[in-house]
Amino acid sequence: MCLAIPARVVELLPDEMARVSLDGVSKIISTALVDDLAIGDYVVLHVGYALTKIDEVEALATLELLREAAALGAAS
Amino acid sequence: MKHVDEYRDGELARGIARRITAEAQPERDYRFMEFCGGHTHAISRYGVEDLLPENIRMIHGPGCPVCVLPMGRIDDAIKLAARPEVTLCTYADLMRVPASGGTSLMKAKADGADIRMVYSTLDAIAIAEKEPDREVVFFAIGFETTTPPTALAIRLAQKKRLRNFSIFCNHVITPAAMQAILETNEGVAIEGFVGPAHVSTVIGMSPYRRFATDYHKPVVIAGFEPLDVIQAVLMLVRQINEGRSDIENQYRRAVTETGNGRAIDEMAEIFELRESFEWRGLGEIPRSALRLREKYAQFDAEQRFGVVTSPARDNPACECGAILRGAKRPQDCKLFGTACTPETPMGSCMVSSEGSCAAHWAYGRFRQLERRKAS
Numbered sequence: 001m002c003l004a005i006p007a008r009v010v011e012l013l014p015d016e017m018a019r020v021s022l023d024g025v026s027k028i029i030s031t032a033l034v035d036d037l038a039i040g041d042y043v044v045l046h047v048g049y050a051l052t053k054i055d056e057v058e059a060l061a062t063l064e065l066l067r068e069a070a071a072l073g074a075a076s
Numbered sequence: 077m078k079h080v081d082e083y084r085d086g087e088l089a090r091g092i093a094r095r096i097t098a099e100a101q102p103e104r105d106y107r108f109m110e111f112c113g114g115h116t117h118a119i120s121r122y123g124v125e126d127l128l129p130e131n132i133r134m135i136h137g138p139g140c141p142v143c144v145l146p147m148g149r150i151d152d153a154i155k156l157a158a159r160p161e162v163t164l165c166t167y168a169d170l171m172r173v174p175a176s177g178g179t180s181l182m183k184a185k186a187d188g189a190d191i192r193m194v195y196s197t198l199d200a201i202a203i204a205e206k207e208p209d210r211e212v213v214f215f216a217i218g219f220e221t222t223t224p225p226t227a228l229a230i231r232l233a234q235k236k237r238l239r240n241f242s243i244f245c246n247h248v249i250t251p252a253a254m255q256a257i258l259e260t261n262e263g264v265a266i267e268g269f270v271g272p273a274h275v276s277t278v279i280g281m282s283p284y285r286r287f288a289t290d291y292h293k294p295v296v297i298a299g300f301e302p303l304d305v306i307q308a309v310l311m312l313v314r315q316i317n318e319g320r321s322d323i324e325n326q327y328r329r330a331v332t333e334t335g336n337g338r339a340i341d342e343m344a345e346i347f348e349l350r351e352s353f354e355w356r357g358l359g360e361i362p363r364s365a366l367r368l369r370e371k372y373a374q375f376d377a378e379q380r381f382g383v384v385t386s387p388a389r390d391n392p393a394c395e396c397g398a399i400l401r402g403a404k405r406p407q408d409c410k411l412f413g414t415a416c417t418p419e420t421p422m423g424s425c426m427v428s429s430e431g432s433c434a435a436h437w438a439y440g441r442f443r444q445l446e447r448r449k450a451s
């Protein structure tokens with residue numbers, strides 16, 4: 001029930017709504033909880049609402065850490 | 077899908093698991109509770125436990141709102157839906173949860189009650205607008221992820237001057253439940269928590285501080301993909317080895333220190349704490365749930381329809397309570413896989429796909445079988 005999925009904003013609509021794409025499936029959602037959205041941003045989508053924006057820089061940093069840990073593991 | 081597939085790479089998972097095995101001290105046991113059903117689901121589905129060394133055990137926690145809602149509240153919802161003027165809107169997960177006397181919302185609907193499944197609070201608002209002669213009640217349930225959408229629905233109903241919309245509020249609070257688990261304890265030693273993913277996008281990291289300072293338990297907030305969980309386990313092992321108890325954030329791509337200020341403000345505007353609320357398996361927990369503030373009383377279905385919850389007893393053979401406290405595992409329940417399956421759930425843990433029993437039914441039991449064959 002607390003599951004939420006990343007969705008890409010494709011169009012900003014009036015009344016704090018947006019059209020997002022979920023793996024190609026288009027959906028209208030509320031963006032009333034998130035400030036400063038731009039087209040192309042990824043949001044965490046939950047029960048029809050964007051909960052937060054996904055930070056691309058942090059996402060890349062996390063992937064980097066994951067790769068480092070895995071490489072250390074391979075060496076151990 | 078971007079921001080999903082990258083975190084499901086099996087090769088990376090095996091590499092990190094090897095790292096965990098190298099760093100975990102063989103002479104000690106590590107017991108971590110993943111609070112959220114979302115983590116439980118990922119752990120079962122991707123076999124995360126099979127990658128971890130024997131001395132690291134994951135204990136499944138109560139973090140599924142459908143699982144922890146006591147039966148009495150489902151009975152209340154069914155009673156509301158039985159009123160001829162009421163249309164009850166609910167998230168689909170709740171439809172099959174067993175209520176008293178072997179009934180459920182699904183059965184009540186089959187018997188003619190006007191119960192409609194909605195995906196979003198916005199759908200419930202749309203129904204109220206379209207059908208002004210119906211009393212539309214939204215069955216509001218969930219942790220801090222689902223609460224802001226309920227708060228916004230009330231705002232919207234107020235703006236649209238809807239007189240036929242109310243909510244039956246069952247929203248609960250995560251840190252209060254984590255604390256209750258540490259305090260009830262029942263011999264379940266927990267050395268650290270894999271902290272909630274999406275709840276934390278809303279509340280941020282600070283509400284967990286007291287687990288580090290007062291209880292000396294590390295918390296690593298983690299995303300719901302398998303690599304997120306495995307990385308969180310590595311971070312927890314490192315904290316334990318170093319004798320630290322900090323609040324760390326694995327899910328930096330979505331969680332910040334202070335969370336979503338707008339969502340927090342919306343919740344604070346609409347809701348206030350209840351003195352106490354019953355959780356399935358955990359009993360009454362003080363200050364662990366929300367109700368509408370007095371100024372929004374007109375949207376409160378409990379006041380509007382005079383709901384009085386009477387205590388209801390779960391099926392005595394069902395072990396959901398002990399499972400939700402982390403004291404037992406699904407395979408310890410006599411009904412598992414016989415009387416109780418996802419088609420014929422006897423307890424709430426078998427209903428939602430994030431419930432421990434449902435996760436074990438869908439994935440875990442096959443692995444158990446394979447392991448038995450292999451040994």
Ligand code: SF4
Nearest residue numbers: 395396409416423433
């Ligand atoms: S298997 Fe069914 S009856 Fe047993 S604890 Fe799980 S949900 Fe309850």
